[in-house]
Amino acid sequence: MVMKLHEYQAKDIFAEAGIPVPESRLASSVEEVMEAVEEIGYPAAIKAQVHVGGRGKAGGIKIAMDEDEARQAAEDILGMDLKGYTVDRVLVEAGVDFENELYVGITMDRSEGKPVAMVSTEGGVNIEEVAEENPDAIAREHIDPAFGLHPYQARKVVFEAGIPRDVAFDVASFLTTLYDLYESNDASDIEINPVMITSDRDIIAADAVMNIDDDALFRHDDLAAMEEDAYENDLEAKAGEYGFDYVRLSGNVGIIGNGAGLVMTTLDLVDYFGGEPANFLDIGGGAKAERVANALDMVFSDENVDSVVFNIFGGITRGDEVAKGINEALESFDEIPKPVVVRLAGTNAEEGMEILNTDLVQVEGTLEDAVQRAVKNAQEVSQ
Amino acid sequence: MSIFVDDDTRVVVQGITGGEGKFHTRQMVEYGTNVVAGTSPGKGGQDVDGIPVYDTVEEAVDEEDANASVVFVPPAFAGDAIFEALDTDLDLVVAITEGVPTQDMAKVNKRLSETDTRLIGPNCPGIITPGESKLGILPGNIFEEGNVGLVSRSGTLTYQVVSNLTERGIGQTTAIGIGGDPIIGTSFVDALEAFENDPDTHAVVMCGEIGGEDEEQAAKFIAENMDTPVAGFIAGRTAPPGKRMGHAGAIVSGSGTGTAESKISALNDAGVPVGDTPNEVADHIEDFL
The missing domain is CATH 3.40.50.261 (Succinyl-CoA synthetase domains)
Incomplete structure (x- = not known):
C-alpha cells in the first residue's frame, strides 16, 4: 500500500533537496489566505490540500489576480467537499510566468521489477490520457535499482522526450535529484505535472505528487510523522483502527473472509449468484477470536448490510478460533442484527463446527452454498 | 515427478527461532519435509526440536548440505535474508514474509537475475509436492x-x-x-x-x-x-x-x-x-x- 503526501509536504521535501518550487504559504482560514497573498503577491494560486486526484477540474484549485478573487477563492475552497474529503487547508502559491510545461515522473514498473523515469513535453494535462492516445510522447528509461539513475540515462531520456536544448541539461540534473529522493524516501511514485520552464528559462516544480511505500515507513520516522488519516468514510476509518484490509462497496451482502484472493472470490460469487457485495474485508492469516469479533462489528456497522457471509478456509487461521470469535460477537447481542451464514473449511474446521453456536448462525458446507444462502437472506431482509 | 521441490530438497529455515518460523518448521517436518537446519543470527549453536541452528546460511549449507531455504524473517529484514540466500547459491528460496518494502524487492530482483537460484514469493504461502515435501505454510x-x-x-x-x-x-x-x-x-x-x-x-x-x-x-x-x-x-x-x-x-x-x-x-x-x-x-x- 502507499502513504500519500500532500502537495505542500512533497514540496518541502523537494525544496530541501534543492529542487526549485514556487514561493508558498499554508493556510487554514480565509484570514490566513489573505495574509499569505499579501506577502506573495498576484497572480496567486489557491490549492486545496486533500488526497484527491484531479483537484483542478473538481474546483479545488483557483487562480486569484487580486484581493477580491483571492478572498472569493478562499471562501469557495476552504470547507468544500472534494470527492468525499473536506478541505481544511490550502496552499497559497505564487503564480509562475511560464513558457513550457513538462511532465516528469518516476514510478515502479512492476512487470520489469525496476523503477522507470518518464519525461514528456506534454505537461499540464492528464498524463494518463497522453499515455493512451500518444504513448510516444512520453520518453521512458528503466533504472537499475542497484546503481540508481546514471547521469547519461537522465540526459538520454530528456533528449528523447525533445526537451528544449537550452534547458535539457538542467532538466536532466533535476531528474537525477528526483530519483535520489525516490530512492532515499522509499517512494512508490513521484510525479511532477507540470514542471514549468519560466520566461527566464528556469525550472520550477509547479505541482508535486509523492507517495511512499508504507511497508518501508519503519525506516522513515520523519515521513511516518506526516501521515494523516485520510479515509473516504467512517467505516474505512474504523477498519483502519482495527487494522483490517477493508474496501466499502455499494451492495448489501457483507463479506468477511481470510486471504485476499479468497475474499475477492467471495465478492465475485455474491455478484455471480445475483447479489451485490457490500464490502471487501480480509481478516488476514492466523486471526484470533477477538479479531473475528471485530470483523463482525465492522460489517454490522455498515447500514447498507442486510446479510453477512463468513467464509474461512484455514491454513494458519484456525476454525476453532474463528468459531469462538463468531460466538462471542453474536452472543453479545439480544437479537442478531442481520442473518449470518458461516462456512468453515481447512485447519481445525471440524473443531470449529462443534464450537459454533448454530442457534445464532446458519451453516453451509461449501463456498457456493454459503454465498447463495447469504444472497437469498439479503433479498428477503431488504424486501 | 514434480516441479521445484521433492524428496531430495534439503531445507534451511531462515528465522527458525521466531514464533512463525518455529511453528511452521514443526508443520513442515510433520509433513515429511527434510528440514536440515535453521538460521537465526546470534543464536548459532542452539537447536529447534533437534534441528541445528546456525548464524548464517553459508554455515547451514557447508555443515548440512542445504539446497533450499524458507524465509520467515520479519519484513524489515527479509530483503537482507533473501540476499543472503541468493549469495549462497541455493537452488530454491521461498519467501513467505508479507510487507517487504518494494524497493528492497527491486534490488533483490536485480541480484536474482544474476544467479541461477529460483525465488518463490515473497508474500506467498509457499510450495508443496504432495507426499514428498512442503516449503511454507500450506x-x-x-x-x-x-x-x-x-x-x-x-x-x-x-x-x-x-x-x-x-x-x-x-x-x-x-x-x-x-x-x-x-x-x-x-x-x-x-x-x-x-x-x-x-x-x-x-x-x-x-x-x-x-x-x-x-x-x-x-x-x-x-x-x-x-x-x-x-x-x-x-x-x-x-x-x-x-x-x-x-x-x-x-x-x-x-x-x-x-x-x-x-x-x-x-x-x-x-x-x-x-x-x-x-x-x-x-x-x-x-x-x-
Missing part, C-alpha cells in the same frame, strides 16, 4: 498426490481450488503460491513452463487476480508454448478501480489496466477455459483428464 492435509499442477497468486484461494480437486479424487503434482506482491521471483510463466516440462503433470490450474499484466503474459505463453491443458480462475471481477484489494499488487489502475475482464479474455483467447466459480475450474480439469 495446510498439507488438503493435498493429495496426483497429476494436476497448480499455480496461484493467493494462498487461501489455492486451498479452495485444491479442496475442490481433492474431493473429486484429483491429486496434484505440485502446487505453488507465487505471491500477491507487485515484484515477485517466480512468475506464472516460470511455473507454467516447468509444468509443461513435467511429464507427470497432465493438466494445470492457474489462479490469477486483478492487477498487473502477468496473467496476460501467461495467456500468451500458453497459446505459444503449451500442450498441457490449462484451466483458469481470476479473482476480483467486482473490484472497483483504484482500490487495493488486500494484496499489495491487487489493484485495477485508474486508467483501467489490470482488470479481470482483460485477463479472462486473454486466457479465453489462448484456449483456456476460465471458471465462474472455483468448483467450475475443477469441472474443467476433470474434463481434461
